[in-house]
Amino acid sequence: MGQIKLILSNLGINSIIDIAIVYYVFYKGFMLIRDMRAKQLLKGIFLLIILIPIAEIFELHMVKWILDRTFQVGIIALVVVFQPEIRRALEYIGRTSMFSFSNLDKNSATSEYVIKEIVSATSSLARQKIGALMIFEQKIGLNDIVDSGTKLNAEISSGLLINIFIPNTPLHDGAVIIKDYSILAAGCFLPLTDNNLLSKDIGTRHRAAIGMTEKSDSIALIVSEETGYISYAIDGRLYRNIQIEELEHLLSSIYMESEKSNIFDKWRYRNEDKK
Numbered sequence: 267m268g269q270i271k272l273i274l275s276n277l278g279i280n281s282i283i284d285i286a287i288v289y290y291v292f293y294k295g296f297m298l299i300r301d302m303r304a305k306q307l308l309k310g311i312f313l314l315i316i317l318i319p320i321a322e323i324f325e326l327h328m329v330k331w332i333l334d335r336t337f338q339v340g341i342i343a344l345v346v347v348f349q350p351e352i353r354r355a356l357e358y359i360g361r362t363s364m365f366s367f368s369n370l371d372k373n374s375a376t377s378e379y380v381i382k383e384i385v386s387a388t389s390s391l392a393r394q395k396i397g398a399l400m401i402f403e404q405k406i407g408l409n410d411i412v413d414s415g416t417k418l419n420a421e422i423s424s425g426l427l428i429n430i431f432i433p434n435t436p437l438h439d440g441a442v443i444i445k446d447y448s449i450l451a452a453g454c455f456l457p458l459t460d461n462n463l464l465s466k467d468i469g470t471r472h473r474a475a476i477g478m479t480e481k482s483d484s485i486a487l488i489v490s491e492e493t494g495y496i497s498y499a500i501d502g503r504l505y506r507n508i509q510i511e512e513l514e515h516l517l518s519s520i521y522m523e524s525e526k527s528n529i530f531d532k533w534r535y536r537n538e539d540k541k
């Protein structure tokens with residue numbers, strides 16, 4: 267007891283920070299590993315980390331040599347196995363633009379107008395079962411995606427959005443990218459998700475929406491051509507067949523709430539609570 271008191275009294279603020287950082291890194295690392303496909307490989311590497319010093323202590327030179335080489339191969343295998351995760355992380359960092367300024371004046375009349383126009387276009391497209399895919403850019407810039415389509419830089423209007431998605435017109439295939447109050451481009455090609463746990467009945471339009479929101483903080487709005495259902499995706503998760511009130515709420519989160527609030531987390535947790 268006395269010893270514990272002594273240790274505690276000697277703990278400075280930097281020791282506490284030190285412990286907190288190490289705890290956080292290990293905790294996060296563990297949580298990451300727990301969910302990953304490469305669990306067996308990681309187990310093997312941890313085993314090697316334990317076995318190599320043991321082989322050294324008992325001076326088993328040959329065994330140690332083999333374990334050392336296996337460890338090196340294991341590290342390379344780890345990079346190969348985690349390649350999708352590493353690529354995703356690098357893409358995420360690469361897309362983050364420090365100079366992406368927003369012209370959004372939240373709570374303004376323009377925001378209200380834009381919400382009304384998007385709701386009107388989406389409900390009309392849904393009623394007519396016209397497939398549509400809209401991506402709302404957030405903090406992470408989507409310039410490379412915009413470059414894959416036809417640049418418009420047009421004001422948002424219900425008529426224009428409906429027109430873009432009318433079948434057999436030049437821009438109907440692909441996604442529209444929206445930033446603040448502008449339609450930046452149409453006919454854009456999005457990265458498809460590589461999540462193979464998704465239900466087989468989810469087609470490429472919805473997979474593209476999921477893929478885009480996995481690789482950026484954007485929000486995707488989808489109208490299904492097959493069912494007329496309105497859905498949205500955030501953070502790689504798809505919320506299907508939403509009602510107009512929910513769509514209004516989603517758009518309000520984008521256009522109306524305080525800029526300081528993190529729509530991404532707030533919306534995600536709100537929906538997780540509901541499920």
Ligand SMILES: Nc1ncnc2c1ncn2[C@@H]1O[C@H](COP(=O)(O)OP(=O)(O)OP(=O)(O)O)[C@@H](O)[C@H]1O
Binds near residue numbers: 441455489
């Ligand atoms: N990578 C992509 N990027 C952007 N749009 C895409 C992409 N892949 C498919 N699409 C759009 O999705 C359309 C095909 O949708 P598909 O029927 O395969 O998917 P779905 O999710 O079942 O949609 P729906 O419910 O509307 O039928 C394409 O014509 C194209 O407009």
